[in-house]
Amino acid sequence: MQDHLITPTPSAYTYPLLVKQLLLNALSIHGDQQITYRGEMRYSFRQFRERVGQLASVLRGLDVRHGCTVAVMDWDSHRYLESYFAIPMMGATLFTVNVRLSAQQILYTLNDSRAEVVLVHTEFVPVLEEIKRELKFVRQVVVLADGESVPVMTLPVAGEYEEMMARASADFEFPEFDERTRAATFYTTGTTGDPKGVAYSHRDIVLHAMGTAMSLCAPREGQRLHREDVYMPITPMFHVLAWGMPYIAIMLGLKTVLPGRYIPESLVALRKSEKVTFSHCVPTILKMVLQAADVHGEELTGWKLMIGGSALPPALCEAALDRGMDVFTAYGMSETGPIVSLAQLPPGYDSRDRQEEVRMRCTTGRPLPFVDFRVVDGNMQDVVRDGKQQGEIVLRSPFLTRAYVGKPEASEELWAHGYLHTQDIAVMTPDGFIQIVDRIKDVIKTGGEWVSSIEVESLITGVAGVQECAVVGVLDEKWGERPMAFVVRETGAGVCAEVIRERLMQHVDARRISKYAVPDAERISFVTEIPKTSVGKINKKLLREQC
Known part of the structure; x- marks a missing residue:
């Protein structure tokens, strides 16, 4: 079998898949392309590369070497983008700290990641000061x-980011190394236990990047990305990169x-001033952007938004389409890169059928x-692609995480039977479209039937x-479980529990949902807000x- 392997000539170059490529x-x-921070600071791609070299020189001066971990605590900025490249290109590990976690969770992740240097925005300095006595590995701090x-800080401060950058050389020679070298780490929070790296x-x-770009750039029009687009992230740079x-x-x-920082009015203003055409966010942010645009009378036509993190409600999708936005779903999880599927409309779909669209x-x-x-059953057998048979989504791909950091048992559970288990329950149609029904832990068993919390929502x-x-x-006691709905009313709306139940019963009559999916009136609770994760x-x- 060795005879069939390609033997390169001694002078041939083996091209590693490194971030610098x-x-x-x-x-x-x-x-000459532009990068801008809040519309206030802007520079070219060439200048970006120079600043990446300067940041690497700054970090080398702080004795950051191959294998070291550098943590970043910042909002979405040019500094973060520079860190996305400079830190891994040095052979070090970029740790994107979730600044929305509690101080104790941030402490755990900094210690667990063995971060030695922290780049921290002034807004988050008090968090570091609060946990400073328990930090095990942090030896230098750079203030943004x-x-x-x-x-004033009691932690050892190496200096302020821009001042240190101004003194640093841009001529940093980035080495080559094994493409399997760890480039980035972040932590995902579950329902139990400590955050998992x-x-x-x-x-x-x-x-x-290659696989996602291939899908995003493939359609002729609609739900696509192309080189004339102007990109603005509205998913935190600390979350799954x-x-x-x-x-x-x-x-x-x-x-x-x-x-x-994500301020809806600022996002809408930047969309207009910088002519942004492509972004991505969770449904909550989309709703806030729509509301801000309504208040200020801003135009949103032509803004493509990829929505993920949780299910995109049809009513919200329709509201965005009515404003001329091109919204569509992306699916994945922290452990999957994250994007593994996209809800791009197939060629030839009937655009006249708004409900189907x-x-x-x-x-x-x-x-x-x-x-x-x-999509598989409990025996790891594929379910029928009929849009009805339910199973768990399991995955294989060259860019899925192979293990949680330092958690072998959780890693084996994640990769049982050689497939990454998402714990998402879904159906698949003959044309390959997938629809998640619910999370395994969120499916409601009531009256002997399984009820999808996502569908009822x-x-x-x-x-x-x-x-x-x-x-x-x-x-x-009687039914085992019953659905409980937490509802936030629109400002000034007087919708009540009976109106909601009446509307749901119409869906029961249309055989869309079971009668067991309809919450009792006393289990429809009106609240001012619904709690969110970080x-x-x-x-x-x-x-x-x-x-």
């Missing part, structure tokens, strides 16, 4: 001041707008290239006067605890 084409062809004065190699990041999209934007040479845009979509995407959200809804299962998902664990 994502810059090659961009610098060669799009060197945004033009403000550097606060998820790590990606250079190879993972490059292949995810902003879905890997900043790497894709730089690879393709797109003008890139970094918005800082909305349904398709809100599905989980179809798999990306390089993704072995299966979607139907309630479609009731006039409802702004947001979350449904969980609560214990019931990345904007509905916190159903907390809701169950409140029942």
Whole structure:
């Protein structure tokens, strides 16, 4: 069998899939393209590459070497984008700290990642000061001041980011090394236990960028990304590398707008001033953007938004379409890169059927290239592709995380039978479209039937006067479980429990849902807000605890 292997000539170059390779084409062809931070600071791709070299020189001066971990605590900024490249290109590991976690969770992740240097925005300095005595490995801090004065700290401060950059050389020679080297780490929070570290190699990041870009750039029109687009992330750069999209934007040479902290009015203003055409966010942010645009009378036509993190409610999708936005779903999880499927409309779909169009845009979509995407039963057998048979989504792909950091048992559970288990229950149609029905832990067993909390949430959200809804299962002596709905009314709306039940019963009569899916009137609770996790998902664990 060895005879069939290709033996390279001694002088042949073996091309490693490293993060630095994502810059090659961009610098060669799009060197004059712009990167801007909040519309206030802007520079070219060539200057970006110089600043990447300067940051590497700064970190080398702090004795950051191959294998070291450098943590970043910042909002979406040019500094974060520079860190996305400089830190892994040195052979070090970029740790994107979830700044929305509690101080104790941040402490755990900094210690667990063995971070030695922290780049911290002044806004988060008090968090570091609070936990300083328990930090085990942090030895230097670089402050990101945004033009403000550097606060007094008891931790060892190496200096202020821009001041250190101004003194550093841009001529940093980035080495080559094994493409399987860890490039980035972040932590995902579950319903139990400590946060789990998820790590990606250079190879993972490059292949995810290639596979996702291939799908996004493939359609002739609609739900696509192209080189004339202007990109602005609205998914935090600390969360799954902003879905890997900043790497894709730089690879393709797109003008890139970094918005800082997400303030809906500022996002809408940047969309207008910088002519942003492509973004991605969770449904909650989309709703806030629509509301801000309505208040200020801003135009949104032509803005393409990829929605993920949680299900896109059809009513919200339709509201965005009515404003001229091109919204569609992306699916994945922290452990999958994250994007593994996209809800792009197929060629030849009937655009006159608005209801069908909305349904398709809100599905989980179809798999990306390089993704072995299966929906299986408890015996790991594929379910029938009839849009009815339910099973768990399991995956194989070259860019999925292979293990949680330092958690072998959880890693084996994640990869049981050689497939990554998502714990998402779904159906698949003959044309390969997938629709998630629910999370395994969120499916409600009532009256001998399985009820999808996601579907009930979607139907309630479609009731006039409802702004947001979350449904969980609560214990019931007679039925085992019953659905409990938490509902946020739109401002000034007078929708009541009976109106919601009446609307749901219409869906029962139409045989869309079972009668057991309809919450009792006393189990429809009107609240001012629904709790969210640190990345904007509905916190159903907390809701169950409140029942």
